[in-house]
Amino acid sequence: MNLSRLAATMLIGSTSLLLACADLHHHEHEQQQNAFFTPGLGEIMAQTAARHTKLWFAGQERNWELAAYEIDELHEGFADAGKYHPTHKEIKQPIPELIARYMDKPLAGIEQAIKDKNLQGFIDNYNGLTAACNTCHQSTAFGFNVVVQPNFNPFANQAFGSGN
Ligand code: HEC
Structure with a gap:
């Protein structure tokens, strides 16, 4: 191996070592962020309340695809609530x-109605x-958080009609 080839090989070797270090560092950084960011139960609930509203308007528009999506999001939010706040x-x-x-029970009931396209x-x-959200709030001394059927749609930047 001549000298310039050796130098080139060493350069490539050290560059990939550097890249590997940068990658490891990035990975550690990501893990730290995950460890530090835990949504509070109140945050998860605020999201849940938004989904509860969107679910209503999707249903009113018979947009069953969007309604099913919002149900999935509600499930995910509740899974996070249990995971981060056992x-x-x-x-x-x-x-x-x-x-x-x-x-x-109520989520399964809505899922069935969505499948049946039954308004x-x-x-x-x-x-x-909605009643069950409130029952849980009452049984946990958070009964002052009262959930109701929404009477207007605050999400001006999302289309709720299914377009058919
Ligand atoms: C485990 C029982 C439980 C269930 C089920 C539940 N919640 Fe909650 N909810 C809580 C608790 C506890 C808090 C207070 C959390 C905190 O701030 O620490 C809360 C807080 C809230 C808040 C106040 C958040 C804010 O920022 O103002 C809203 C809104 C809310 N829930 C909506 C809902 C909706 C909508 C549902 C049903 C789709 C629901 N919740 C189901 C227990 C529950």
């Missing part, structure tokens, strides 16, 4: 247990869901 300093029962007790079934189960 317990709460002011609540005796484990959060995932409460969620299963109050949310599973009345959707409305009935939606009212059941």
Whole structure:
């Protein structure tokens, strides 16, 4: 191997080492961010409330695809609530247990109504869901957070009609 070739090989070697270090550093940084960012239960609930509103307007427009999507988002939010907040300093029962007790049935009812494209079934189960949100709030000393059926749509930048 001549000298310039050797130098080139060393250069490539050290560059890839540097890149590997940068990558490792990036990875560590990402892990740290994940470890530090934990949404509060109140944050997750605020998101849940937004989805609860969007779900209503999607249903009213018979936009079943969007309604099904909002149900999935609600499930994900509740899964996060249980994962990041398995317990709460002011609540005796484990959060995932409460969620299963109050949310599973009304969410499944809405899912069935969406599958059947049944607007009345959707409305009935939606009212059941809203009542169950409040039952959980009451049973956890957060009864002052009262959820209601939305009477106007604050999401001006999203289309709720299915376009058909
Ligand atoms: C585990 C039982 C439980 C269920 C089920 C539940 N919540 Fe909550 N919710 C809470 C608790 C606890 C808080 C207070 C959290 C905190 O701030 O620490 C809360 C807070 C809230 C808040 C106040 C957040 C804010 O920023 O103003 C809203 C709105 C809310 N929930 C909406 C809902 C909706 C809508 C549903 C149903 C789709 C629901 N919640 C279901 C327990 C529950």
